[in-house]
Amino acid sequence: MLEAVRWMLGMQAQDFPGAKWSVGLRQAGGTEAGIEAACDAGEIVRSWPLRGTLHLVAADDLGWLLELTAQRALATAAARRAALGITTSDVDRASAIAVAALSGRRTMAREVLLAAFDAGGVSTEGQRGYHLLWYLAQSGTLVLGASSGRGQGFALLDDWVLHPRRLDRDEALGELAVRYYRSHGPATVRDLVRWSGLTARDVRTGLAIAGSHLTSIDVDGVTCHLAPETLDLAPPEARVHLLPGFDEYLLGYGDRTAALSPEHADAIVPGANGVFKPTIVVDGEVVGTWRRTITARDILVEATPFGDLSGDIVDEVDVAAASYGSFMGRPVRPVRLVTHAGA
Secondary structure, three states: HHHHHHHOOEEOOHHHHHHHOOOOOEEEEEEHHHHHHHOOOOOOEEEEEEEOOEEEEEEEHHHHHHHHHHHHHHHHHHHHHHHHHHOHHHHHHHHHHHHHHOOOOEOHHHHHHHHHHHHHHOOOOOHHHHHHHHHHOOOOOOOEEEEEEEEEEEEEEEHHHOOOOOOOOOHHHHHHHHHHHHHHHEEEEHHHHHHHOOOOHHHHHHHHHOOOOOOOOEEEEEEEEEEEHHOOOOOOOOOEEEEOOOOOHHHHOOOOOOOOOOHHHHOOHHHHHOOOOEEEEEEEEEEEEEEEOOOHHHHHHEEEEOOOOHHHHHHHHHHHHHHHHHHHOOEEEEOOEEEOOOO
């Protein structure tokens, strides 16, 4: 599981079940249980290192990513903290409470840690609690650690990530460029600016440092960057994939029109509300949405295409659904086709 996450560098993860499936799609033989075990062991961690949004990253990458991106994210959120009345004293007090409660590689459920803040005189009313946890994760105090019955608990970053990599800023910018464009390319400077939360100047500096590790191509008059070896890759064997809603295939880019026709954008993100539906992808193009219902014995997958699907594609949707079942460790019923999303 770690290999896939390391290859992607960061994988959007506010929807944890979906993020686990994103990893499983990219590593042969991956299972939900295996990914959870890697998270519980501290090999993969979940935090906010890119544009202030939850991502899965390899544990040893988290430190240098935060050092590269957190200062800008924290500055951007300063007005929100002020609106919530969160002071430097509040942050310092919450940090001291967290360190006292979690030292020794302990983990604590979110609601328990927030109760400790309240008991220590730091109000978590409204959105204050979330922003305190976010701030402490951005500033290198907290990380999401092992799971309990109530989801992942919080842990101290220094206790949980035992062997962090240390990179100076130029090294970090170069590594960010190489690994993003290697796993996401072809992609533009603007794509990496949006994905990382850094400036265009930072991205161009990273590209210069990356040098011959990357190349560029012209796509409809737009310069895109990628690893040279990507140009020699054979097309994937599987034509159909069932992706989770917040998968990097769409979320990894500022411009998603290469994979998603603008006429179908509202079917994927209804009302532009920021919540992405799981997608059916055929030969690289989003052609519909899907949903799953998990029961005690099996999984029901319902597919909602934008238009008619040929018989062979319907068969491959069934194969893709069976792959999801293998990942989850449960059988999947034959896929149910429902009304076209565009109808």
